[in-house]
Amino acid sequence: MSMEHSSAPSMDFADSLKLVLDALEAAGVEYMIGGAVAAWAWGEARTTRDFDVVIDVPIAKMERLSQELEKRDMLVPADIIYNLWAETRADLPVNAIHLHTGYKAELFLLRPGDDLRRAAFSRRRLVNLGPPLGEVYVHSPEDLILYKLLYFSISEQPKHTRDIASIILAQGDDLDVEYIECWAFKKSILPLWRKVYHETLKKLERSADP
Numbered sequence: 001m002s003m004e005h006s007s008a009p010s011m012d013f014a015d016s017l018k019l020v021l022d023a024l025e026a027a028g029v030e031y032m033i034g035g036a037v038a039a040w041a042w043g044e045a046r047t048t049r050d051f052d053v054v055i056d057v058p059i060a061k062m063e064r065l066s067q068e069l070e071k072r073d074m075l076v077p078a079d080i081i082y083n084l085w086a087e088t089r090a091d092l093p094v095n096a097i098h099l100h101t102g103y104k105a106e107l108f109l110l111r112p113g114d115d116l117r118r119a120a121f122s123r124r125r126l127v128n129l130g131p132p133l134g135e136v137y138v139h140s141p142e143d144l145i146l147y148k149l150l151y152f153s154i155s156e157q158p159k160h161t162r163d164i165a166s167i168i169l170a171q172g173d174d175l176d177v178e179y180i181e182c183w184a185f186k187k188s189i190l191p192l193w194r195k196v197y198h199e200t201l202k203k204l205e206r207s208a209d210p
Contacts, residue, residue, distance in 0.1 A: 016103035017051050018132045020096060023068040030056045032124040033138045034108070034147060036163065041127045042141040043166030046159075049103070052093070054117060054139075056110040057081065073099040085109045116146065116183060141167050142179050149189045149196070165200040 017037065024031045035052035039045070057065055059082065066078040074096040084092050093106035110117055120143035128135050139147065145164050152160035168175060177197075184193040 013049060013051075013103060014132055016098055016101060017105070019072045019098065020051065020053065020069075020074070020105045020107075021133070021136060023065065023072050023074070024053075024055060026068045026071075027057075027061055027065040029061055029065055030121075031137060032121055033136055034144060036159075037129075038138040038144050039163045039167065040129060041125070041138050042144060043163055043170045046163075051103070051105040052108060053105060054108045054110055054121060056121060057085070059085075069096055074105075075099065081109075085111060088113075116143075116187065119143070119183075120146075141171050141174075142176050145180055145193075146183050146187070146189075149184065149193055150187060153189055153192055161196055164196050165203075168197060168200045169204060 021031070032054040033052070034054060035050050036046060036048035037051055055065075062081045062085075063078040066076055066081060069076050076094055076096050081094055084094055088111070091108065093108045096105045096107055097103070108117075110121055120139060123140045123143060124137045125140050126135055127138055129138075138144075145167055148160040148164050151157070152164075180193060181190065184190040
């Protein structure tokens, strides 16, 4: 290990998130946190090293974003950001990896024609996640559920359905089920949503039985 790495100050996961958000703010780029970190706001918090952020970065701000990330020891060339923004065959994120700790943020780009992500971005919520993050923008609970359904339909990782269940239980009647059903139908995941939703409600009923 180099002297530069060994002498670098220690940093925990939340501090690394703050660095990314500070870079976005300095570059004037709007964002929305997703994944397990967003689930901290709406369901049951769980340990994670995944940091997913949706960003709306105009072409004119890509160079500035690259510079602000570099100031915080994350090397992401502007041409990489542009190439991934222009890629339409797959939803590939920009990987911002901190040089000294290895913490990684996946920056998902808001692209033209992505109706679900655009709708989700318009419904983002400002919540307080406490120090060091403070007030940040996150997915709404409904949109977070939709994306976790999509990810589960691809990967079948149980962490996604566990997060969905915790959000359903925590949000209760405040959850906009009609909105979820509308988008789940459009994305061909309506049967999966109904299965997870009804199984969660059944577990709740069983736990309430004397």
